[in-house]
Amino acid sequence: xxxxxxxxxxxxxxxxxxxxxxxxxxxxxxxxxxxxxxxxxxxxxxxxxxxxxxxxxxxxxxxxxxxxxxx
Numbered sequence: 001x002x003x004x005x006x007x008x009x010x011x012x013x014x015x016x017x018x019x020x021x022x023x024x025x026x027x028x029x030x031x032x033x034x035x036x037x038x039x040x041x042x043x044x045x046x047x048x049x050x051x052x053x054x055x056x057x058x059x060x061x062x063x064x065x066x067x068x069x070x071x
Contacts, residue, residue, distance in 0.1 A: 001009075003025060011021035035042050036052040043049045048062040 004022075007018065007021040007025045010016065010024060011018045014021065016024070032042050032050070036050075036058065039052055041049055041051045045063060047066050048060055051059040051061070053059055
């Protein structure tokens with residue numbers, strides 16, 4: 001899934017216009033990027049935790065619920 005497909009799926013499921021869904025996706029990722037720039041983790045309980053590392057890589061620790069969903 002790429003960014004466009006994500007926006008299309010959000011638009012479909014949330015009954016939003018595609019431009020509104022695209023704006024949501026851009027805003028969502030922009031907010032997450034700002035937290036990473038500040039060195040702060042992003043914790044999404046249904047998905048998992050994202051931790052920026054010193055080497056500019058992001059460590060992802062999936063939640064148990066997310067792991068169960070992909071089994």
